[in-house]
Amino acid sequence: MDDCCTTVDDLKRIVAAFVAERDWQPFHDPKNLSASIAIEAAELMEHFQWLRSDELGTIGDDAKAMAEIREEVADILAYVLSFAERMNIDLSSALEEKMKKNAVKYPPDKFRGRFR
């Protein structure tokens, strides 16, 4: 599988099958899944916890760190997909609409190179 040619529904199906095979749907309620996203996000943060901004450039060269980071991101995404499945959220249209809303809130002319 590759991002070029994998749809969001393809990914949703992988996660949904994993959950269903273990009868884990009762655990995957929206409250637990939102906490799970936060837990995995915190594990991702740990990789950068004590690094200064100017020390981040070389992290891509650390194969062991990158392998762990890749797994943490996958964990976050898995819970996002399970959450969306559970709540009947179409992620593609949700993202598209939110980015359009953000574009109105942050017009490029005013926010170029600055976030406030």
Place this chain on the structure above:
Amino acid sequence: MDDCCTTVDDLKRIVAAFVAERDWQPFHDPKNLSASIAIEAAELMEHFQWLRSDELGTIGDDAKAMAEIREEVADILAYVLSFAERMNIDLSSALEEKMKKNAVKYPPDKFRGRFR
């Protein structure tokens, strides 16, 4: 756009264009993005903060809450996509491989209906 027919790269491109149009790449370093995922995850958690497990079933009927929840999930996904873009992570293969690893760790026979 719809999850049926939208690839991960389609979504990555939307977010990358948004960031590039505002010259926000310097802010989107992996440390800041991991914190941003956690911040948005916390905003999603807020919707369920004081609800008991047995009160979660009706949240889908609350159109206002659902619209907000949809936006929070989109925010999380946007930062996940930006993080993956920045770190050159192919999300589809990362997810596929992590789920295979999880399948070994949690064999269905042993973990059906239980998580430990």
Place this chain on the structure above:
Amino acid sequence: MDDCCTTVDDLKRIVAAFVAERDWQPFHDPKNLSASIAIEAAELMEHFQWLRSDELGTIGDDAKAMAEIREEVADILAYVLSFAERMNIDLSSALEEKMKKNAVKYPPDKFRGRFR
């Protein structure tokens, strides 16, 4: 030491001495410390990640879980104390003032048994 007779400054001093003995002040900037609080909070959440509300009552009987939970709470508190030290925040007056503000926002008559 016991909560009955230990002041906040007593606790601040323990953490400050620990940090100073290792020359860790450069790592303990407010950004890193706020992330560290979030990371430890996530580790605390993990203990309740998949439990339903009605399964929480017996956790106090699980000595191993309680010992771990106690350590996670201590980790959170240590970072809160270090953050306050670094930012010159008097926690006692900050808490007192915030609770007074909350008392105005949530008058008991209106919010008894409900949070909104």
Place this chain on the structure above:
Amino acid sequence: MDDCCTTVDDLKRIVAAFVAERDWQPFHDPKNLSASIAIEAAELMEHFQWLRSDELGTIGDDAKAMAEIREEVADILAYVLSFAERMNIDLSSALEEKMKKNAVKYPPDKFRGRFR
């Protein structure tokens, strides 16, 4: 109240009284409180979300930001105190013991100026 002369039990009592006056004990279960700590920690992180490490030094000069930061820290502490109250955790001894354990894990000679 001032950190010099306020005990942890003094602070615990303020929070416990606030919760009791509103009959909020049923909401303050350990799962919800751990999520609440994480939610408030994320709000604290937001103040530093896009700042580089070398931009953090002047935040103390921003009176409005500092007032908000002080409130976020108070919110985190309030939930930590409520959690400890609920779980019968003596925070002072928990902190003291965890710091002793950390001192063994991170001997100053080996970890001076470095965290790993």
